[in-house]
Amino acid sequence: MTPGLMISAPASGTGKTVLMLGLLNALRRRGMDVQPFKSGPDYIDPGFHRAASGRPSFNLDAWAMERGRILTHVTAQPDADLVLAEGSMGLFDGVAHRGESGIGASAEIATLMGWPVVLIIDVSGQAQSAAAVARGFATLQPDLPFAGVVLNRVASARHETLIREGMERGGIRVLGALPRQGNITLPERHLGLVQAEETEGLQAILDHAGDFIGAHCDLDAMLGAAAARPLPPADPPTAMTPPGGRIALARDAAFSFTYPHVIDAWRRAGATILPFSPLADEGPDDSADCCWLPGGYPELHAGRLAAADGFRQAMHRFARTRPVHGECGGYMALGAGLVDADGQRHAMLGLLGLETSYHKRRMHLGYRRATPLAPLPGLGRAALRGHEFHYASILSEPDAPLAHVTDANGREVAETGSHRTTDGGGQVSGTFFHLIAPAAT
Structure with missing residues (x-):
């Protein structure tokens, strides 16, 4: 070692x-x-x-x-x-x-x-x-x-x-x-x-x-x-199945909070990562079979995202037939609108009905354990462990709840995430927590 x-x-x-x-x-x-x-x-x-x-x-x-x-x-x-x-x-x-x-x-x-x-x-x-x-x-x-x-x-x-x-x-x-x-x-x-x-x-x-x-x-x-010890025995970990074989991954200053070990696990499982920049008005690669919007700072770039018509149109085309998932900031971007710290509302993608606000900040912080109520791309209904950290307030979350979510003490968390099925059979989903790993216990 x-x-x-x-x-x-x-x-x-x-x-x-x-x-x-x-x-x-x-x-x-x-x-x-x-x-x-x-x-x-x-x-x-x-x-x-x-x-x-x-x-x-x-x-x-x-x-x-x-x-x-x-x-x-x-x-x-x-x-x-x-x-x-x-x-x-x-x-x-x-x-x-x-x-x-x-x-x-x-x-x-x-x-x-x-x-x-x-x-x-x-x-x-x-x-x-x-x-x-x-x-x-x-x-x-x-x-x-x-x-x-x-x-x-x-x-x-x-x-x-x-x-x-x-x-x-x-x-x-x-x-x-x-x-x-x-x-x-x-x-x-x-x-x-x-x-x-x-x-x-x-x-x-x-x-x-x-x-x-x-x-x-x-x-x-x-x-x-510096030192190390001989590795103790351990069972193989639960598989980290990628959400698709070709994953369109939003990546820029607004969408950058992806755990490196998650992307590494997807690649090791054979997935191809196809980065794109919403802030550059880019949409997901049309050859992808899944789109993932990570967390980040959409509230700092809300005006540019609202004006990115190419990104908006490409996301709507993609979501008609294929799964799209957002984590925290990515989830907010999938919603209908985001109110910034100055109180100005910016239209987001509208693929979900979520409305969030940074005008009155409230910290949400802690580990999360989630049991999906609807299948997630690549993950199905397997229980997940993750972490939530943001200052957004939820104004409205009208779509169907995505998961039963608890904190590290087993207490129920109100932020369940949400999902909806599109006209062409695609699924759009989002959570406020960032996935760390599938749960074994």
């Missing part, structure tokens, strides 16, 4: 992504081939990982994925010199109830794969006490491999000395110390980072991160701490 590390933290907003991107950039410039992964359901970070490493990054999710699927995603990637996985939220954070193979915590992935944890800690406003935090994380779960800590937002040389003294007393190895001055901020919007392909001067940001991390972290010590 390729040795690896899990980059994690006590909480969100502590500096995981800057450390991850800086390490990927710095090690790539050393000539190393590093395979990135993302623990949890984030669909923006993998794009930055790919830009920094030159390799596709894939999600590993203990709540939504069977153990066999996690292992398959890791072992299916080409050989690398090192694996770096970026955690989500805090190291042990997940949901209350177990899913396919755990609660969705980064610690579960690190333990399963034997990847020692590099914990980045925001040491603002504390000194020796930071060691108590680090020691708690290092010892809470005895079978969790732990490499050491990177100190973030260090105020001065004296501050660093005091913190290192506490870490030494606590038996915690310090792998780096990042000064508060000169630290890096990545541009954000309401669902997290601005997408990699939209980030102006991205390569310069990545190079800056690589220089910063390389100057203030002991890269050789980190490489020496």
